[in-house]
Amino acid sequence: MITSTDIFTITNQKQFEKIALKVFRFQYENNPVYHEFCDFLKTDVQKVKSIIQIPFLPIQFFKSHSVVSNSNPVQATFTSSGTTGMTTSKHIVTDVSMYEESYRKGFSQFYGNIENYVILALLPSYLEREGSSLIYMVEDLIQLSNHSESGFYLNNHDELIKKLIDLDQAGQNVILIGVTYALLDLIEKSSFKLQNTIIMETGGMKGKRKEMIREELHEQLCHGFGVQAIHSEYGMTELLSQAYSLGEGVFECPSWMQILIRDTEDALSYVTEGKTGGINVIDLANINSCSFIATQDLGKKNANGTFEVLGRFDNSDIRGCNLMVL
Incomplete structure (x- = not known):
């Protein structure tokens, strides 16, 4: 069982990876939407040994599905803002603490x-x-x-x-x-x-x-x-953690959150530091919904782990989120 203590006391990359892999397996077993998504990608769960092998759920699933990893009572439902007529995201939270x-x-x-x-x-x-x-x-x-x-x-x-x-x-x-x-x-x-x-x-x-x-x-x-x-x-409706920038638009994550930058042409591969791509977020605080989310934001990651947000995918051509097939 993964506890909040495990998540909020991470101090190094090895610890982060170990807990992220545990969270991935827990969510594969307990989140029907994520399970189906991973199966669609033919993910062999036993062969996932590093965070770059973990499938990231496109953020739009929060608009069309209930993304939940347990059957506990709902304590809060957070919704995204949107203009009239837009479908908004729903983040069902079973443990608001x-x-x-x-x-x-x-x-x-x-x-x-x-x-x-x-x-x-x-x-x-x-x-x-x-x-x-x-x-x-x-x-x-x-x-x-x-x-x-x-x-x-x-x-x-x-x-x-x-x-x-x-x-x-x-x-x-x-x-x-x-x-x-x-x-x-x-x-x-x-x-x-x-x-x-x-x-x-x-x-x-x-x-x-x-x-x-x-x-x-x-x-x-x-x-x-x-x-x-x-x-x-x-931050965003679908996450339970925030990154902060103290200036110059350079963001840093708390120790239980990390970002990866995916290739805009191939959503299952990653680009090197300093190159622009789609932002994938690992938010381990999201253990009760989904901790691995492919956002519609564009950004780049720096060598020291900080990142910058450079814009959004054009909605008419969301190539980096081309996993929306379920």
């Missing part, structure tokens, strides 16, 4: 003690719908910060502007977590010279503005907020 432990430990690994920060959240498009895993996480982080000034903001930009300036001038450490378009709206209303504040964007224009390349976006945000770097969070 795994999610809580993952994001709490992940935050601590990159930022230290949460009680050292005021957490301000500007996440309008997420707040305005049900089932957001991001809102679940940020709400908990706000509570854990144990600070009366922490909280969510919707359209009350003037109040947020005043609070940001007051807290920053008082020398208080602040993290402002914001959806990209809302952060841009904020710096159009006011310019800042923040000394003690981390700006963390969670990505996405949500159809409110034209998409921008990261360099241009971060340059605008750095200028508007008066900060040296923009932090980013890389």
Whole structure:
């Protein structure tokens, strides 16, 4: 039996591989969707001896199937955002404590003690719908910060502007977590010279503005907020873990999460470091659904294990996810 202790105390690559292979076998036996997918690929489970031999489930399966690895009662169902008429992803969670432990430990690994920060959240498009895993996480982080000034903001930009300036001038450490378009709206209303504040964007224009390349976006945000770097969070509905970038769009995973870069022409093979391909995520916290997910994001991996997100596959030509055949 694989426990949360096994997963969240990984300290080296050998340990990671050993637990990942155990999780793979567990999910093959207990997740009917993943089992069928592996069988379709004619995977000989006994011959899978390294993580690069593990099949990665295309992320679109979360839109059409219940991807679950046990029969325990459902504790939460996280859903993706989507424009009207779009099919959204559903992540069925049978043990929400795994999610809580993952994001709490992940935050601590990159930022230290949460009680050292005021957490301000500007996440309008997420707040305005049900089932957001991001809102679940940020709400908990706000509570854990144990600070009366922490909280969510919707359209009350003037109040947020005043609070940001007051807290920053008082020398208080602040993290402002914001959806990209809302952060841009904020710096159009006011310019800042923040000394003690981390700006963390969670990505996405949500159809409110034209998409921008990261360099241009971060340059605008750095200028508007008066900060040296923009932090980013890389997570998604289908995962229970997040990678973080402390600047320059270079992401690092917590010790129980890794990414591989698959070939865009051949989804079952991998490209070398520094080359662009599709992002495959291993998220061992996802033990109760699927820990091996082929995303629709494009990226590249660096020699030190960090990675960059470079865009998304064009939906009309998702060659890297050409395993959607079941």
